[in-house]
Amino acid sequence: MLDKELRSMIGQVKDGRMxxxxxxxxxxxxxxxxxxxxxxxxxxxxxxxxGPSVYKPTKRGGGGALKLLWWQGPTLLNPHFATGTKDQxxxxxxxxxxxxxxxxxxMKLVLASEIPSTQNGLLAADGKSVTWKLKPGVKWHDxxxxxxxxxxxxxxxxxxxxxxxxxxxxxxxxxxxKVDDLTVRLTFKKPTPFWADAFxxxxxxxxxxxxxxxxxGSKSREAPNNLAPVGTGPYKFxxxxxxxxxRGEINKDYHMPNRPYFDTLEMKGGGDAVSAARAVIQxxxxxxxxxxxxxxxxxxxxxxxxxxxxxxxVGGDTEFIALNxxxxxxxxxxxxxxxxxKHPLFSDPAVRKAMSLxxxxxxxxxxxxxxxxxxxxxxxxGPEKFVSKNTSWEFSIEKASKILDDAGxxxxxxxxxxxxxxxxxxxxxxxxxxxxxxxxAIVKQACQKAGIDVELKSVVASVFFSSxxxxxxxxxxxxxxxxxxxxxxxxxxxAQHMRRYHSSNVATKENKWQGTNFxxxxxxxxxxxxxxADGEMDPxxxxxxxxxANDILFQxxxxxxxxxxxxxxxxxxxxxxxxxxxxxxxxxLFDWYREE
Amino acid sequence: xxxxVLRRLLIAIPSLLGISVVLFVVLALAPGDPFSELATNPNxxxxxxxxxxAKFGLDDPIHLRYLHWLNAMLHGDWGFSFVSRMDxxxxxxxxxxxxxxxxxxxxxxxLLIAIPxxxxxxxKPYSLFDQIANTLAFVGFSLPTFFTGxxxxxxxxxxxxxxxxxxxxxxxxxxxxxxxxxxRQAIMPVAVLGLFQAASMTRFVRSAMLDVIRLDYVTTAxxxxxxxxxxxxxxxxxxxxxxxxxxxxxxxxxVFGGAIVTEQIFRIPGIGSLLISSILSxxxxxxxxxxxxxxxxxxxxxxxxDVLYGWLDPRISLR
Numbered sequence: 001m002l003d004k005e006l007r008s009m010i011g012q013v014k015d016g017r018m019x020x021x022x023x024x025x026x027x028x029x030x031x032x033x034x035x036x037x038x039x040x041x042x043x044x045x046x047x048x049x050x051g052p053s054v055y056k057p058t059k060r061g062g063g064g065a066l067k068l069l070w071w072q073g074p075t076l077l078n079p080h081f082a083t084g085t086k087d088q089x090x091x092x093x094x095x096x097x098x099x100x101x102x103x104x105x106x107m108k109l110v111l112a113s114e115i116p117s118t119q120n121g122l123l124a125a126d127g128k129s130v131t132w133k134l135k136p137g138v139k140w141h142d143x144x145x146x147x148x149x150x151x152x153x154x155x156x157x158x159x160x161x162x163x164x165x166x167x168x169x170x171x172x173x174x175x176x177x178k179v180d181d182l183t184v185r186l187t188f189k190k191p192t193p194f195w196a197d198a199f200x201x202x203x204x205x206x207x208x209x210x211x212x213x214x215x216x217g218s219k220s221r222e223a224p225n226n227l228a229p230v231g232t233g234p235y236k237f238x239x240x241x242x243x244x245x246x247r248g249e250i251n252k253d254y255h256m257p258n259r260p261y262f263d264t265l266e267m268k269g270g271g272d273a274v275s276a277a278r279a280v281i282q283x284x285x286x287x288x289x290x291x292x293x294x295x296x297x298x299x300x301x302x303x304x305x306x307x308x309x310x311x312x313x314v315g316g317d318t319e320f321i322a323l324n325x326x327x328x329x330x331x332x333x334x335x336x337x338x339x340x341x342k343h344p345l346f347s348d349p350a351v352r353k354a355m356s357l358x359x360x361x362x363x364x365x366x367x368x369x370x371x372x373x374x375x376x377x378x379x380x381x382g383p384e385k386f387v388s389k390n391t392s393w394e395f396s397i398e399k400a401s402k403i404l405d406d407a408g409x410x411x412x413x414x415x416x417x418x419x420x421x422x423x424x425x426x427x428x429x430x431x432x433x434x435x436x437x438x439x440x441a442i443v444k445q446a447c448q449k450a451g452i453d454v455e456l457k458s459v460v461a462s463v464f465f466s467s468x469x470x471x472x473x474x475x476x477x478x479x480x481x482x483x484x485x486x487x488x489x490x491x492x493x494x495a496q497h498m499r500r501y502h503s504s505n506v507a508t509k510e511n512k513w514q515g516t517n518f519x520x521x522x523x524x525x526x527x528x529x530x531x532x533a534d535g536e537m538d539p540x541x542x543x544x545x546x547x548x549a550n551d552i553l554f555q556x557x558x559x560x561x562x563x564x565x566x567x568x569x570x571x572x573x574x575x576x577x578x579x580x581x582x583x584x585x586x587x588x589l590f591d592w593y594r595e596e
Numbered sequence: 597x598x599x600x601v602l603r604r605l606l607i608a609i610p611s612l613l614g615i616s617v618v619l620f621v622v623l624a625l626a627p628g629d630p631f632s633e634l635a636t637n638p639n640x641x642x643x644x645x646x647x648x649x650a651k652f653g654l655d656d657p658i659h660l661r662y663l664h665w666l667n668a669m670l671h672g673d674w675g676f677s678f679v680s681r682m683d684x685x686x687x688x689x690x691x692x693x694x695x696x697x698x699x700x701x702x703x704x705x706x707l708l709i710a711i712p713x714x715x716x717x718x719x720k721p722y723s724l725f726d727q728i729a730n731t732l733a734f735v736g737f738s739l740p741t742f743f744t745g746x747x748x749x750x751x752x753x754x755x756x757x758x759x760x761x762x763x764x765x766x767x768x769x770x771x772x773x774x775x776x777x778x779x780r781q782a783i784m785p786v787a788v789l790g791l792f793q794a795a796s797m798t799r800f801v802r803s804a805m806l807d808v809i810r811l812d813y814v815t816t817a818x819x820x821x822x823x824x825x826x827x828x829x830x831x832x833x834x835x836x837x838x839x840x841x842x843x844x845x846x847x848x849x850x851v852f853g854g855a856i857v858t859e860q861i862f863r864i865p866g867i868g869s870l871l872i873s874s875i876l877s878x879x880x881x882x883x884x885x886x887x888x889x890x891x892x893x894x895x896x897x898x899x900x901x902d903v904l905y906g907w908l909d910p911r912i913s914l915r
Contacts (some may be wrong), residue, residue: 065768069762072873075677075679075680075873075877076679076680076681076682078681081681083630083631083679083877161643161647162647162651164644164647164648164651165644166640166644167640168640168641168643168644169640169641169644218651221651221676221681226681226682227680227681227682239766241690241765241865242677242679242680242682242687242690243680243865243869243870243873244690244691244765244865245764245765245766245865247766266764266766268762268764268863269863270860270863270865270869270873271762271860271861271863272860275749275761275861275863278749278754278761279761279762282754283753283754283757283760283761285760285761285762286762462629462876462877462878466629467629467631467642467645468629512642514642
């Protein structure tokens with residue numbers, strides 16, 4: 001039904017009977033707005049539109065200094081070597097992609113002159129190729145012209161295995177060719193519903209061929225420009241001290257009119273989130289503070305009569321508790337949590353159901369995340385149109401107890417439930433991080449009341465998230481019953497995010513625990529939905545498939561979402577930053593300005 | 597004397613080698629991986645991490661890696677940072693000025709307070725001045741720098757709004773204004789570190805002075821009719837300074853090493869903050885280089901202290 005309705009609406013937009021804004025509003029009404037709403041239109045034959053610009057200044061420059069505070073300073077400035085988002089943020093000050101994402105998940109043109117669509121013929125109807133038109137007259141900071149050669153070279157640079165570029169996954173399955181000086185064509189091996197990955201956003205930053213051509217492959221680490229970027233961006237590079245400082249100045253030849261606003265740029269690194277919040281919100285020494293993961297009551301206190309405020313951006317990051325489907329206490333062929341075992345407690349669906357009733361998401365929001373969190377029943381929380389409306393959550397110790405009682409888990413002499421000699425005792429692990437330890441405490445308390453004994457364990461983040469094969473405490477090995485963390489969603493599309501839990505990706509000793517399916521969840525219906533969605537060009541069916549996949553994760557209680565987390569930044573009261581939950585903080589830097 | 601120095605230097609070589617082996621092994625055995633951040637990013641395939649490990653030689657057996665490192669170090673190559681992809685020596689040299697300026701000033705401040713106060717307190721033990729100095733010294737070294745640092749920020753930056761609490765190496769001014777800004781931003785970190793050092797040093801100077809002041813030769817000097825000032829400065833202080841010199845000499849490596857906590861609080865881009873961020877990101881070449889430089893400095897300043905003893909007290913012979 002939804003399918004038909006949507007199709008007729010797309011038809012109306014095409015004929016001009018309905019305007020684009022009304023269409024998006026209607027989609028919102030049925031729960032289908034957001035970043036990819038526009039891509040639905042693109043695939044339905046209507047061009048994707050650029051998001052509205054909020055930029056007000058009418059001339060270039062004159063804005064003085066922009067002082068940014070990144071409490072983890074960038075340590076290198078080649079976007080394709082970035083070990084974390086901080087490095088992408090730093091590189092993005094100078095390098096640019098073809099397009100980026102605005103706060104609503106709309107595409108915003110940067111170096112491209114037109115958004116590809118089937119209507120303008122740039123997007124192939126079968127989804128197997130996309131053509132980008134480049135803006136004419138764009139110059140690198142050293143004065144050399146920007147052309148299709150740079151785009152093609154960036155692709156060659158990344159896919160060379162000896163370069164060891166961290167962005168290779170985006171580029172290795174595509175072919176990039178130059179059509180003319182200002183046109184490139186990307187060809188995909190199979191129909192690609194989400195074509196806006198390569199050359200878009202933080203991973204799409206384009207390098208100048210004339211400076212990197214000699215440093216492709218094994219010589220990549222010797223390139224002098226790894227530390228001194230020459231890009232096309234709104235600010236020109238002056239100085240870089242790893243981990244401490246980046247300085248830039250206005251690019252007077254910038255290709256967007258009246259931009260940029262600021263004359264100089266400074267990105268200072270180091271310190272911690274709380275004092276960064278203080279330097280921006282309370283004393284106003286800095287204009288913008290990145291990633292202010294600080295307890296909400298601290299922020300509220302700082303904001304009282306302060307010089308700045310916090311700002312929030314909605315993305316798809318979900319803090320979740322994952323349940324282990326294999327037995328972490330039995331060793332088979334030198335491997336715990338082996339696929340040959342079944343979890344002694346969680347193999348009973350009643351126990352999993354009870355667990356999800358024992359996570360008090362409201363308390364977690366109130367006590368820990370505050371304005372930076374939303375409660376949710378879903379694992380997939382964005383883009384909006386992929387968010388399932390079929391799920392709900394509840395916190396009830398009584399109901400959990402009843403489910404356990406009915407399933408035959410009776411309290412023993414020590415108050416801990418047991419059945420067939422198996423006690424409901426769980427090991428709950430996560431990384432060391434203030435909010436996570438508090439969440440652990442909240443869950444443990446509720447479990448205790450329901451007769452489940454929970455032992456808490458916290459592991460240093462550098463170990464927990466490492467891929468060290470020798471270490472038993474990594475999240476991928478999952479030598480615990482339940483574990484909690486989040487996997488950031490780096491693009492406004494769920495494909496990558498959901499594919500992780502396909503049964504072919506199970507983490508085992510054989511693949512050195514590099515499989516992404518760490519709960520070792522195996523479900524035929526889930527696999528089928530993911531496989532179908534991967535090649536599905538019909539946007540409506542694709543949405544339905546991902547919602548189905550999410551609902552399977554919900555019904556099977558693979559993940560208990562503890563919180564949908566928002567990005568938190570601090571900005572001075574006069575700064576007008578543009579922050580997207582689907583992109584790096586500096587992705588829309590060209591649109592930042594100050595208003596007294 | 598020169599023979600003694602030469603012998604000490606020769607002894608230093610095996611001990612430095614031993615230190616480097618221990619450091620290297622500990623770092624190699626420590627959990628974590630410089631490229632672990634990549635593992636959590638679904639965008640980065642595991643092969644990239646494997647390729648990077650191979651590229652930076654992380655997959656070689658540990659003894660080979662140690663020999664590579666040693667060979668490079670002997671040729672003056674300090675290593676290559678995994679995280680910043682630049683030479684470690686450049687990275688360290690970038691951080692050195694801020695550390696020397698802030699920590700050095702703090703040491704000087706500490707000495708300027710500790711010696712006069714300690715000496716004066718010792719000449720009048722248990723007087724009111726001594727009592728007050730003692731109490732303040734106890735308070736001073738009981739309060740950790742992370743506490744006083746935050747306290748100072750709250751008072752002088754947040755409430756009074758007099759001083760900035762983010763240290764910047766990029767001051768947009770020249771000449772006198774630049775000097776003033778440099779001083780202004782260093783006041784808080786220097787005060788925090790200097791007062792903490794001064795507190796323990798004052799106690800030290802005082803007790804060293806008290807040990808000497810009761811000796812017979814001091815009474816003799818007084819009996820000769822020498823003035824109080826001459827007795828204290830020429831007779832007592834010179835002898836009392838021997839242990840103080842040791843203390844100062846052994847603290848010199850710390851001046852180069854920076855103050856990890858204070859640098860973190862005030863965002864001073866010094867060696868200490870480089871060390872802590874490298875440890876957190878498992879950037880072993882940087883950690884190795886910084887700790888090894890510390891080790892060399894400790895060995896060197898121990899030697900200097902020993903040589904200074906002979907100069908201060910000719911009775912100590914160096915053989």
